[in-house]
Amino acid sequence: MINFEDAYKIVKNSVKTIGTERIPFMNSVNRILAEDVKSDIEMPPFDKSAVDGFACRAEDLDMSLEIIEVVQAGQTPSETVKKGQCTKIMTGAPIPDGADTVVMVEYTDTENNTVTMQRKQSKTNISYRAEDVKEGQTVLQKGILIKPQNIAVFASVGYTQVLVSKQVKVGIISTGDELTEPENKPGMSKIRNSNGYQLRAQVEAMGAKAAYYGIAKDTYDDTYEKVTKALTENDVIMLSGGVSVGEFDFVPEVLEKAGITILFDSVAVTPGKPTTFGKSENKFCFGLPGNPVSSFVQFELLAKPFLYGMMGYDFKAPEIKLPAAKDFSRKRTERKAFIPVHIVKGEVKRVEYHGSAHIHALSSADGLISFPIGVNTIKKGELIDVRQI
Numbered sequence: 001m002i003n004f005e006d007a008y009k010i011v012k013n014s015v016k017t018i019g020t021e022r023i024p025f026m027n028s029v030n031r032i033l034a035e036d037v038k039s040d041i042e043m044p045p046f047d048k049s050a051v052d053g054f055a056c057r058a059e060d061l062d063m064s065l066e067i068i069e070v071v072q073a074g075q076t077p078s079e080t081v082k083k084g085q086c087t088k089i090m091t092g093a094p095i096p097d098g099a100d101t102v103v104m105v106e107y108t109d110t111e112n113n114t115v116t117m118q119r120k121q122s123k124t125n126i127s128y129r130a131e132d133v134k135e136g137q138t139v140l141q142k143g144i145l146i147k148p149q150n151i152a153v154f155a156s157v158g159y160t161q162v163l164v165s166k167q168v169k170v171g172i173i174s175t176g177d178e179l180t181e182p183e184n185k186p187g188m189s190k191i192r193n194s195n196g197y198q199l200r201a202q203v204e205a206m207g208a209k210a211a212y213y214g215i216a217k218d219t220y221d222d223t224y225e226k227v228t229k230a231l232t233e234n235d236v237i238m239l240s241g242g243v244s245v246g247e248f249d250f251v252p253e254v255l256e257k258a259g260i261t262i263l264f265d266s267v268a269v270t271p272g273k274p275t276t277f278g279k280s281e282n283k284f285c286f287g288l289p290g291n292p293v294s295s296f297v298q299f300e301l302l303a304k305p306f307l308y309g310m311m312g313y314d315f316k317a318p319e320i321k322l323p324a325a326k327d328f329s330r331k332r333t334e335r336k337a338f339i340p341v342h343i344v345k346g347e348v349k350r351v352e353y354h355g356s357a358h359i360h361a362l363s364s365a366d367g368l369i370s371f372p373i374g375v376n377t378i379k380k381g382e383l384i385d386v387r388q389i
C-alpha cells in the first residue's frame with residue numbers, strides 16, 4: 001500500500017502528452033488550447049466613444065455648443081470639431097478630429113441645434129486606440145482550458161481555427177456478474193451498473209472521449225477479451241470493480257497478461273483503497289473500485305489530473321477555505337480520508353453519507369474535504385479546504 005501523495009506523483013509522472021489538431025473555434029469550448037494566440041490588430045482599432053453623447057473640446061465645456069454632425073457606430077466622422085462645436089456621437093463610433101472628450105447625453109440639455117453641459121465630468125469617455133491590446137500581443141496562452149468567454153477573444157482577433165490537444169480516448173469497462181444495465185430492473189442479487197455511466201460522464205465532462213465496452217463477466221476470459229479490445233482502441237482504459245481481493249477479482253491478473261505493468265494496486269486512502277494504476281509502452285490503465293463513490297472520488301483525485309495532463313493541461317482542483325460548521329471526527333486514521341460535504345451559509349457541513357456505495361451522497365455534495373493520515377478530528381470553526389466537485 002502506498003500513500004495517496006505518492007500515488008498522485010506516480011500518475012502525474014507517467015503523463016505522456018498526445019498530439020494536436022485544428023478545429024473550428026465554435027467547437028473548442030472545454031478543449032485545451034495548444035498554442036499561444038496573438039492579436040492581428042490593435043484593440044480598440046481607433047479612438048472610440050464609450051458612451052452616447054457629444055464629442056467636443058474639453059476647454060469648451062462651459063459654452064453652448066453647436067451640433068455639426070451626427071455619427072453612429074460603424075460610420076466615420078467627416079467634420080473636424082472646432083471651438084464652440086460638437087458632434088453627436090453614439091457608443092462605439094470613432095472620435096472626430098479636434099474632439100478630446102465626450103459628454104454623456106444624460107448630462108446635457110439640447111435646444112434646437114445647441115447643447116449645454118449640466119455638469120463637469122472627470123473622464124474623457126474615450127476608449128483609446130490599442131489601450132486593451134497591441135498588435136502581436138498574446139491574448140490567450142497555450143495550455144488553458146477554453147471557456148465561452150475565450151470564444152469572444154478568438155472572434156475578436158480572427159482566430160477561427162483553433163489548435164487544440166486531441167481528445168484523450170478512454171475505454172470504459174464495468175466488471176461484475178451482479179451488474180445489469182440501467183434500462184433493466186435488477187432482479188434478485190443484481191444491481192444496476194451506475195459506475196460505468198458515471199465514469200463516461202466524468203470523462204466527457206472533461207472534454208475527453210469515452211467509449212463504453214459494456215459489462216465484463218467475472219471470468220478471466222471475458223475480462224481479458226474486453227481489456228485487450230479496449231486497449232487497442234484507446235489511449236487509456238478504465239475498469240470499475242474487480243480490483244479488490246475477492247475470489248473473482250481478475251482485473252490485476254488480466255492487466256498483467258495484457259502487457260500492463262502495475263505501478264500500484266493499493267492506496268492508503270478512503271474511499272478507494274484498491275485503486276490500481278498501470279501502463280505499457282504507450283497505454284495506461286486505471287482500475288477503479290466498484291463502489292460508485294470510491295470510483296467517483298478516485299477518478300477526481302487521480303484519473304482527472306492524469307487525463308488532463310495528457311491533453312497538456314495542468315489541472316488544479318478548485319478549492320476554497322471555509323470554517324467547519326461542527327466537529328468532524330473519525331475513528332481510524334491510518335488512511336487519508338475524503339469526505340463529501342456541502343456548504344451552508346459559508347460553513348462546511350457533512351452530507352448524509354453511509355459509505356462508498358451511497359451514490360446519492362454525492363448529488364447533495366458541493367465538495368470533498370480530507371483528513372490527513374493520523375488526524376481524527378477537525379474542530380468546529382477550524383478552516384478547511386473544500387475541494388469543489
Ligand code: AMP
Binds near residue numbers: 192242290
Ligand atoms: P468489486 O470491486 O468488484 O468487489 O465491487 C465492489 C462493490 O461495488 C460491490 O458491492 C459491487 O457490487 C459494486 N459495484 C461494482 N461495479 C459496480 C458498478 N458498475 N455500478 C455500481 N456498483 C458496482
Ligand code: MG
Binds near residue numbers: 218
Ligand atoms: Mg466485482
